[in-house]
Amino acid sequence: MKAKKIILSLFAIPLLFIQCGQPHQKNELSQPNILWITIEDTSPQFIGCYGNKTAQTPAIDKLAEEGVRFTNAFSTGTVCSPSRTAIITGVKTYKTGTGNHRSKYPIPGFIKGFPYYLQQQGYYTSNNVKTDYNVAQEKAFIAEAWDESSNKAGWWNRNPGQPFFAVFNYVDSHQSRTMTETYDWYKKNVLEQLAPEERIGENEFEMPPFYLDSPEMRKQFARVYNSIKLTDNKIGELLARLEADNLKDSTIIFFYADHGEGMPRGKTNGINYGYRVPFIVWFPEMYKHLSPWGTAGVATDELIDFTDLAPTLISIAGGEIPEHLEGRPFLGEKREKPVSHLNLSSDRSDNGIDMVRTVTDGRFVYSRNFMPYINEARYIRYMEIGEIKQQMRKDLAENKLNPLQKSLFEPRPAEFLFDIENDLWETQNLANNPEFKPVLEKMRELLKKEVIASRDVMFLPEYEVNLLSDTTTAYEFRMNEKNYPVEKIYEAASLAGFRxxxxxxxxxxxxxxxxxxxxxxxxxxxxxxxxxxxxxxxxxxxxxxxxxxxxxxxxxxxxxxxxxxxxxxxxxxxxxxxxxxxxxxxxxxxxxxxxxxxxxxxxxxxxxxxxxxxxxxxxxxxxxxxxxxxxxxxxxxxxx
CATH class of the missing domain: 1.25.10.10 (Leucine-rich Repeat Variant)
Structure with missing residues (x-):
């Protein structure tokens, strides 16, 4: 008997050395694998499980049917690089100074891409493939966050038994597909990639009311539906591979879009159409206890934004949440209570200068337009070359647009207040409606409170952010009251737009x-x-x-x-x-x-x-x- 114990202990020695060699790696059963599926430029109202009967999105719909569908999920920005910076850092762009699309300003060294903290818990982190992080020294930032970031990256390159965090980003619903590239390009790269029975016809959907309902516009807008359909096909293929690798039963799946629909008035605009995203979480049986809402087709109206993602994933991986992350974990044992409202922001996109600050409680969306002489259909070259934008300008010149459709080309009011529950397409601005004055005043106060508490550094002109970035970071600069008297600056800015x-x-x-x-x-x-x-x-x-x-x-x-x-x-x-x-x-x-x-x-x-x-x-x-x-x-x- 004693000899048998000695033999068993000898066999245990190599295992002991293996475990010592990987001190942070935990048992796969105690840490879920995490798969992120991100798509581009898509609003929830174009997805089947969010009520659109025209959309053909069976892969996404099945995730919702078996998982948790969020109805109040919001991007923190309205264009890709600021949105993705908030995701990867877990910090609002109006604190890091990274709100202007592709500006590449420095951030403090202690703000890391959050997959770094998953690595510390033994995770293999992979990104396939888009980064577009709006920070200086992006290559070093990427290298620290990911074990692999390439078009070949995936869970298949990890060590045996190692938990993984794998991101796959699908570009097929991107604005380039839905409006910017030529129609011939779209036919070859999107429409012809679908079987005839999968294609959505030009007269099969409801046009949003702020677009002219004409054959020319329908031809262009059908691109949205078919691009999402192609995206859904590819998501289905990825999920089939996960199942074929016998990993689905140990993997939590997140699905979401990086911001709102990549069409005029959506992407780049600080309103619901620019911020709100489809968002679904699917749990395997062994991790259903991490969902506070249950699973199997439930919907939650709990408010979340992209800065909640980093602390949520770090916490369910078993890590300690860094102090600079102010979002809340919304899953697992460290889940924090829901919030009453969210603060969102939209700044410059390419050459299109703008500044909007938004507060939402899910039902109401309040947006403060600080440069309202610039209209919602503002000049952004990447959009101006799109045939749909050209058609809209042509229809405007020919006086074919109704007052709502014309309003996209007119100066904005200082404030928008929309009731999304009763006006999904944001057609009635309630800011001057006496009935909603209490809502308006509450939202104004919440906005002011957040600007001052966060010391929103984007109230500096970009000219200033660029200059200070030679010697410091905007994140750190904003904390010095002498350099940045934010209350006095906001007092002046709060007048902008009122006439x-x-x-x-x-x-x-x-x-x-x-x-x-x-x-x-x-x-x-x-x-x-x-x-x-x-x-x-x-x-x-x-x-x-x-x-x-x-x-x-x-x-x-x-x-x-x-x-x-x-x-x-x-x-x-x-x-x-x-x-x-x-x-x-x-x-x-x-x-x-x-x-x-x-x-x-x-x-x-x-x-x-x-x-x-x-x-x-x-x-x-x-x-x-x-x-x-x-x-x-x-x-x-x-x-x-």
Missing amino acids: GTEIAKKQVDLLTNPNPVIRYWSVLGLRSQSAETLMPFSANILSAMDDNYLPVAVIASAIAHEMFGNKKAEINLKKFCASKNPDVSLMAVYALLYIQNKEPFVETIWKVREMDDRNYNIRAACMDFLGSLEIVPNNPDYRE
């Missing part, structure tokens, strides 16, 4: 404030005022054209040219367009897109477009300017 003489007087008084960012917000607010309102203050605005803070001088010059026809303003704007500072140049060129008298600037814009040192966004804005005057065609051959 009238009394507001204008307050804004003019702030034009001489010693803080340049406060002066910036005062003049930016004046940009939304009418010429009649501004005429008594013309001397103040003309003086602001000489402000030594360039963002103030640019906007003041744009106002003076548009409202007063000032010749010096024209000269200034031409100089600013050619500025060596890329943020000044983009600000000036983009400002010219929203003035009536563009003719004096045509030669300047041509020259700026040809300068070797212009970045993509500046060239894109130049092409939008020339395209708006029909000097160049709006098609994929003229992307920049």
